[in-house]
Amino acid sequence: xxxxxxxxxxxxxxxxxxxxxxxxxxxxxxxxxxxxxxxxxxxxxxxxxxxxxxxxxxxxxxxxxxxxxxxxxxxxxxxxxxxxxxxxxxxxxxxxxxxxxxxxxxxxxxxxxxxxxxxxxxxxxxxxxxxxxxxxxxxxxxxxxxxxxxxxxxxxxxxxxxxxxxxxxxxxxxxxxxxxxxxxxxxxxxxxxxxxxxxxxxxxxxxxxxxxxxxxxxxxxxxxxxxxxxxxxxxxxxxxxxxxxxxxxxxxxxxxxxxxxxxxxxxxxxxxxxxxxxxxxxxxxxxxxxxxxxxxxxxxxxxxxxxxxxxxxxxxxxxxxxxxxxxxxxxxxxxxxxxxxxxxxxxxxxxxxxxxxxxxxxxxxxxxxxxxxxxxxxxxxxxxxxxxxxxxxxxxxxxxxxxxxxxxxxxxxxxxxxxxxxxxxxxxxxxxxxxxxxxxxxxxxxxxxxxxxxxxxxxxxxxxx
Amino acid sequence: xxxxxxxxxxxxxxxxxxxxxxxxxxxxxxxxxxxxxxxxxxxxxxxxxxxxxxxxxxxxxxxxxxxxxxxxxxxxxxxxxxxxxxxxxxxxxxxxxxxxxxxxxxxxxxxxxxxxxxxxxxxxxxxxxxxxxxxxxxxxxxxxxxxxxxxxxxxxxxxxxxxxxxxxxxxxxxxxxxxxxxxxxxxxxxxxxxxxxxxxxxxxxxxxxxxxxxxxxxxxxxxxxxxxxxxxxxxxxxxxxxxxxxxxxxxxxxxxxxxxxxxxxxxxxxxxxxxxxxxxxxxxxxxxxxxxxxxxxxxxxxxxxxxxxxxxxxxxxxxxxxxxxxxxxxxxxxxxxxxxxxxxxxxxxxxxxxxxxxxxxxxxxxxxxxxxxxxxxxxxxxxxxxxxxxxxxxxxxxxxxxxxxxxxxxxxxxxxxxxxxxxxxxxxxxxxxxxxxxxxxxxxxxxxxxxxxxxxxxxxxxxxx
Numbered sequence: 001x002x003x004x005x006x007x008x009x010x011x012x013x014x015x016x017x018x019x020x021x022x023x024x025x026x027x028x029x030x031x032x033x034x035x036x037x038x039x040x041x042x043x044x045x046x047x048x049x050x051x052x053x054x055x056x057x058x059x060x061x062x063x064x065x066x067x068x069x070x071x072x073x074x075x076x077x078x079x080x081x082x083x084x085x086x087x088x089x090x091x092x093x094x095x096x097x098x099x100x101x102x103x104x105x106x107x108x109x110x111x112x113x114x115x116x117x118x119x120x121x122x123x124x125x126x127x128x129x130x131x132x133x134x135x136x137x138x139x140x141x142x143x144x145x146x147x148x149x150x151x152x153x154x155x156x157x158x159x160x161x162x163x164x165x166x167x168x169x170x171x172x173x174x175x176x177x178x179x180x181x182x183x184x185x186x187x188x189x190x191x192x193x194x195x196x197x198x199x200x201x202x203x204x205x206x207x208x209x210x211x212x213x214x215x216x217x218x219x220x221x222x223x224x225x226x227x228x229x230x231x232x233x234x235x236x237x238x239x240x241x242x243x244x245x246x247x248x249x250x251x252x253x254x255x256x257x258x259x260x261x262x263x264x265x266x267x268x269x270x271x272x273x274x275x276x277x278x279x280x281x282x283x284x285x286x287x288x289x290x291x292x293x294x295x296x297x298x299x300x301x302x303x304x305x306x307x308x309x310x311x312x313x314x315x316x317x318x319x320x321x322x323x324x325x326x327x328x329x330x331x332x333x334x335x336x337x338x339x340x341x342x343x344x345x346x347x348x349x350x351x352x353x354x355x356x357x358x359x360x361x362x363x364x365x366x367x368x369x370x371x372x373x374x375x376x377x378x379x380x381x382x383x384x385x386x387x388x389x390x391x392x393x394x395x396x397x398x399x400x401x402x403x404x405x406x407x408x409x410x411x412x413x414x415x416x417x418x419x420x421x422x423x424x425x426x427x428x429x430x431x432x433x434x435x436x437x438x439x440x441x442x443x444x445x446x447x448x449x450x451x452x453x454x455x456x457x458x459x460x461x462x463x464x465x
Numbered sequence: 466x467x468x469x470x471x472x473x474x475x476x477x478x479x480x481x482x483x484x485x486x487x488x489x490x491x492x493x494x495x496x497x498x499x500x501x502x503x504x505x506x507x508x509x510x511x512x513x514x515x516x517x518x519x520x521x522x523x524x525x526x527x528x529x530x531x532x533x534x535x536x537x538x539x540x541x542x543x544x545x546x547x548x549x550x551x552x553x554x555x556x557x558x559x560x561x562x563x564x565x566x567x568x569x570x571x572x573x574x575x576x577x578x579x580x581x582x583x584x585x586x587x588x589x590x591x592x593x594x595x596x597x598x599x600x601x602x603x604x605x606x607x608x609x610x611x612x613x614x615x616x617x618x619x620x621x622x623x624x625x626x627x628x629x630x631x632x633x634x635x636x637x638x639x640x641x642x643x644x645x646x647x648x649x650x651x652x653x654x655x656x657x658x659x660x661x662x663x664x665x666x667x668x669x670x671x672x673x674x675x676x677x678x679x680x681x682x683x684x685x686x687x688x689x690x691x692x693x694x695x696x697x698x699x700x701x702x703x704x705x706x707x708x709x710x711x712x713x714x715x716x717x718x719x720x721x722x723x724x725x726x727x728x729x730x731x732x733x734x735x736x737x738x739x740x741x742x743x744x745x746x747x748x749x750x751x752x753x754x755x756x757x758x759x760x761x762x763x764x765x766x767x768x769x770x771x772x773x774x775x776x777x778x779x780x781x782x783x784x785x786x787x788x789x790x791x792x793x794x795x796x797x798x799x800x801x802x803x804x805x806x807x808x809x810x811x812x813x814x815x816x817x818x819x820x821x822x823x824x825x826x827x828x829x830x831x832x833x834x835x836x837x838x839x840x841x842x843x844x845x846x847x848x849x850x851x852x853x854x855x856x857x858x859x860x861x862x863x864x865x866x867x868x869x870x871x872x873x874x875x876x877x878x879x880x881x882x883x884x885x886x887x888x889x890x891x892x893x894x895x896x897x898x899x900x901x902x903x904x905x906x907x908x909x910x911x912x913x914x915x916x917x918x919x920x921x922x923x924x925x926x927x928x929x930x
Contacts, residue, residue, distance in 0.1 A: 101828075107780075108826075111815070151859075152861070153861070172779040179888050245785075248788065249792070250788045252796075253787045253788035253791065256784040256787035256797065259819045285910045286909070286910040287752075314635045314636070315572075315635065318721050319686065320718070322720065322721035331717075350569045350574070354724045362569065363568075397615070424644060445752040448750070
């Protein structure tokens with residue numbers, strides 16, 4: 001049989017059969033249908049279950065072979081031992097691709113491994129590509145496709161953002177992202193599950209070529225065909241950043257992976273070296289993953305050097321920023337004389353002017369004006385590559401509210417990257433989200449902001465011819 | 466003159482004069498009066514300004530000497546060069562303590578240093594204790610005292626929490642805490658400013674003896690009288706945890722401190738060693754500071770060993786937890802046979818049962834029941850010292866909502882510490898806050914949760930006889 005490499009049957013299926021559909025809320029077979037309905041999946045939808053006639057107002061067919069239509073994608077949520085039989089029916093129906101949500105395969109031992117091999121054999125003999133088993137599924141917001149076995153925010157409530165795509169071995173990671181930053185969105189996400197057939201490489205190839213995808217986030221427990229992986233990644237990172245979170249950095253992590261997935265995580269140092277070699281940026285936990293995704297998707301422009309100017313209302317906070325600069329190989333910029341002169345004009349005569357720049361040495365200084373002046377001077381300063389602002393954004397501090405100033409700058413186009421950290425309340429958090437979508441990224445600690453700037457600078461250097 | 470060591474004149478003043486009071490919103494002299502009014506300061510309040518008659522409905526006196534009452538505390542917000550004269554009038558009036566908000570003193574060079582010495586001399590000759598200059602002020606929620614020069618949430622909207630007290634050289638750090646965790650609250654906070662008179666040691670001594678203070682957060686740029694500091698801290702940490710954030714870990718940080726405060730940060734290794742010696746827990750950024758404060762104030766009980774059981778709905782997330790355990794010298798617990806047997810009863814026959822414990826191997830398992838059973842088994846397991854739960858708390862995932870189960874356990878009294886991380890939305894964030902106030906602490910990443918458990922265990926070991 002020919003083996004279609006076209007992942008469009010998964011990413012943009014014209015028709016979907018949900019095998020094991022249910023009319024009982026809470027059941028997986030209900031959730032799958034409901035996710036598709038809620039997100040207004042535009043293709044044709046065929047729930048399959050011999051025991052019910054209807055779910056969510058949609059006619060249910062007793063078997064996939066009874067459906068009077070071609071089926072691109074079968075989503076399968078039945079007992080593991082029934083899956084081989086279902087796959088045979090899918091073959092009869094000439095189904096192009098399957099997402100096998102059911103668990104209880106290679107991740108649970110020898111009997112499960114045998115079952116998974118059997119399924120794969122049927123798929124390969126019949127040209128069916130598989131995601132899973134043991135997967136939550138796939139998301140393609142542009143296609144209104146939420147082919148997922150767990151409740152998810154609808155495509156409508158998600159921003160498509162700037163083309164962030166996730167390739168994971170579990171849904172956890174894009175979930176965490178989406179719930180932290182619904183407004184920054186995602187374009188595509190796949191949970192590869194046990195990777196019996198399709199793995200990171202297949203989606204790397206697809207997303208690498210996809211004009212809509214601009215940043216790729218990988219979560220890795222093990223990589224299949226390392227040579228292909230490195231060749232693909234090395235090609236992609238020349239135009240799109242890849243950020244990888246890989247567990248198994250320690251023996252305990254390796255054991256945990258082996259026990260839940262049956263796979264071997266491999267030597268972590270080998271991964272680390274290989275990542276560096278092909279320009280993959282590594283994140284070590286969820287905080288780093290979301291910070292780095294945000295930074296490489298939204299921060300604009302990238303810093304073209306490592307010299308950071310720090311604007312602050314608190315000298316003590318600025319010292320933390322200076323510490324972080326040194327920790328992450330960035331430099332506290334030496335301000336030019338013209339910058340110092342310009343800032344001196346707006347502060348009291350006795351004020352100290354150096355970098356970090358404390359604009360709140362006297363409470364009588366108009367903070368909005370001072371920030372506008374300082375940022376303009378720093379944009380013009382040839383000794384400064386990036387600007388960090390430590391500020392107060394709360395409903396209680398209108399005089400410090402530089403949101404409008406920052407938005408005006410972002411609309412003009414930012415000459416240099418600006419990152420923000422500081423104190424915020426609910427209002428401030430909303431302002432942060434809007435700033436992020438406009439190229440000014442924000443971070444919950446000063447150290448994380450500087451670390452992310454350093455990552456952005458490493459990306460700049462990697463791209464520099 | 467006698468030198469009252471009684472900081473009660475600052476923490477519980479019976480009367481306050483605000484020198485430089487203003488009737489113009491936005492002005493520092495307005496903000497100070499407004500903070501006191503908004504927080505229902507129960508003492509007597511005397512705004513002072515020769516040019517106005519009234520502010521916020523309160524009579525304004527032309528001079529402190531014109532006030533027909535004794536004054537415990539003078540809050541001073543005038544031009545720096547006027548401060549010596551104001552201090553002389555305070556001396557005439559037999560004021561007991563002063564908060565000098567004005568900036569432009571030792572932090573700005575020789576002329577400022579001279580001015581600060583002059584003020585200190587007047588204060589010492591007249592038995593007036595000083596906070597500042599260059600300070601935002603002091604908070605004592607129990608006394609409804611918000612003696613601050615920047616807008617702050619009112620005492621009413623702040624929880625008094627579990628007795629967290631901040632001793633800082635800038636307001637930034639307790640601000641950040643309060644805006645992140647208003648519901649966890651604080652009991653006292655002081656911004657020491659330039660520390661011309663009162664410094665960390667004076668408040669360490671006071672808060673160390675204060676029955677209301679249970680946890681002390683320090684922010685340090687430089688310590689005065691290191692010998693006294695270590696003796697005080699070493700005494701306090703035997704009963705109350707002290708967490709310190711100290712900038713100046715690098716040369717860049719040291720330079721930043723010197724330029725904004727004029728002080729020398731000193732050798733960081735010396736600080737690090739000294740902190741360890743007297744049981745001070747060091748935080749390296751705001752994320753660590755808030756995590757460690759939260760953990761040592763709220764997590765209950767402390768872990769009596771380093772063996773962690775990890776409950777998860779995602780094996781991949783669990784591997785990150787296992788990695789973090791090894792990174793922070795915790796152990797992935799070896800579950801006892803009785804625990805494995807108990808959990809086997811609630812999962813499908815084919816499920817893998819080991820630690821990390823994946824309770825979501827089959828979507829048909831009742832997650833609430835499974836969590837209740839697993840936690841009960843882990844409480845009884847002699848091989849387990851602490852429990853980490855990686856979970857989903859969102860309005861979309863009612864079947865995963867273990868909030869009620871956790872709250873019921875917390876009300877009974879927790880046999881072992883429980884920490885949480887995972888995916889949450891706005892509803893979940895609210896649940897997290899309530900759990901925290903009830904002894905189950907939550908963290909934005911798995912790694913931060915495990916790191917915080919390790920800090921809690923280090924505290925347990927420090928306290929163990």
